Amino acid sequence: MLDALSSCRPSPEAESLERPPACAAGLTFDRALALLVGQAAPLGTEPVSLAEAGGRSLAAPVHAAIDAPRYDAAAMDGFAIADADLEAGITRFVVVGASYPAAPYPGAIGRGEAVRIMTGAPMPAGTDHVLMLEHVIAAAGTIRLEGRPGRRHVRPRGSDFAAGQRLLPVGRTLDPRALAVAAAADAGNVIVWRRPRVTFVASGDELAAPGRARATALGIPDSLGDALALAVCEWGGVPVRVVRIADDLGALAGAARAALDGADILVMIGGASRGDRDFAKAALATLDLVFADVAIKPGKPVWYGRAKGRHVLGLPGNPTAAFTIARLFLAPLVAALAGRSPAHVWMPVPLAAPVAATGDRETFLCGTLSLDGVRVIERQSASAQLMLAEADALVRFAPGTPALAAGTPVDTVRL
CATH class of the missing domain: 3.90.105.10 (Molybdopterin biosynthesis moea protein, domain 2)
Structure with missing residues (x-):
């Protein structure tokens, strides 16, 4: 269907990366992502221990x-012998010692001699074949080959x-x-x-830390801050902190300034649209806006810019919309700054059940993956939260996609 993101190359309409006018409602997802990724380069390097x-x-x-291996080594437990002895028809060997990985046999073997050897142990001088235990009969310090010797079972040095x-x-x-x-x-x-540091600022008079919303009649738990911080860890970033601020322009501006000082990415949650108390963009006096409003559903109010050299991403406040936009924009931004490929891996997956026609905007719907394919969750809402526990994929539909039957391949990415 749509595979422009499989290599993170912009579609033809996105080849020009000049910035669109602020609030360009016709901005496509591909172009918006290309603009964002074009701003992101890996951060500085640092040495770390392997642990x-x-x-x-x-x-x-x-x-x-x-x-690796550091020496010719036995590939299994058995007895080390010389291949030349086998070629000479010798089938009975005198066992003269043993070789272990950290305690090799110290000498060389002679004609008709063998060394008991363990997997990974150095091959004694003069040996180039390991007889499997199953192929010999051992008795009184000797072994006798029974049947064919089989493979050599030796791992050559540097192989x-x-x-x-x-x-x-x-x-x-x-x-x-x-x-x-x-x-x-x-x-x-x-x-x-270096891993990008990410700070979240969630705005809303109604927001409360989880566990405290019940203290007031109109309190709503902030269900996004801590959850998106965990997602950032999975994407290669380091969450710094989650800040919750009321819908007050001055307070929000102060929180944003403080957040910029210790972060590479500032994520503003909520206040992204055009409501009377949507102050997210206005709170950043130094904001250099790269784009705002993208022709997608959900998450049309998403915006991105730079402030004091930091990356700033604005997410809608509705939970499912915020998770969708975070997966589509925050994940590749974190990945690009962390030196990872920012590409989404869109895979064609058959629909496990039919879906209705989508609207005139490019649409991303939550789904569940199974052996039957991907099933789009019914009755989706940008403000829903319960279905996030079930969803493990996003399904992408082009603008104006008609109703699709089960079995139709659709572009899908893990959520």
């Missing part, structure tokens, strides 16, 4: 400091990787698999991109 590097993005490649070889490239996220490779390379420290 602290999990989830970080490499700013310098990892090269092997040692060979996995060699010292000096580049193992992990710049930009690679240090997930558990990459950490295993870096550790095997004997990398005690790595150079990574």
Whole structure:
């Protein structure tokens, strides 16, 4: 359907990255994202220990400091012998010692001799074949080969990787698999991109910290601040704090100024539209607005700009709309600053159930993934919250998409 984001390249209409007029209601999602990503470059680098590097993005490649294996090693438990003995027809061997990974057999073997060897242990001098335990009969310090010897079961030195070889490239996220490779390379420290620091300022007279809303008749729990802070951790950033402010322009301006001092990204939650008390943009006197209003549903009031060199993203206050916009804009912004690919991975997934026609704006709906495909959750609302516990994907529909039957492929990204 729409795959422009699979490589994060703007669509043809987004190739020009000059800024649109403020509140350009016709701004497409692709162009808005291209404008945002065009403003984001990885932050500075820093060395960290491998134990602290999990989830970080490499700013310098990892090269092997040692060979792996460091020596010809046994690939399984058995007996090390010389292949030449097998070729000479010898089937009975005298066991002269043992080889362990940290205690190798110290000498060389002679004709008709064998060494008991454990997986990963160095091959003794003169040996190049490991007989499996299942292929021999052991008795009184000797072994006798029964049947065919099979494979050699030896891992040659450097057969996995060699010292000096580049193992992990710049930009690679240090997930558990990459950490295993870096550790095997004997990398005690790595150079990574600094993680962006993110502060959230949520505005609303009715907002209260969770657990305190019940104290007043009109209090509403802030369901977004802490949840989006957790999402930022998953996307590669560091949440600094969550601030809740009433709809007061002066107080909001003060909170925004303070937040800018300790953050790389300031996320303003609420106050994004044109209501009488929507002060989010006005609270930032130094705001250099890049875009405002995008032709999408939900989340049309989203806006983005720069203030004091920091990135500022404005989210709508409705929970589902805010989560949708955070996934579509905040996630790639955090990723780009953290040295990760900012691309959304949109995958065509068949609909598990039919969906009704969408409107004239590009639409992103919450869905659930299963073996049958993706099922769009019914009766969605930008202000809903309960369905967030069920949703694990966003489904993208082009403007004017007609009703679609089950089985139709639709662009889907994990939420």
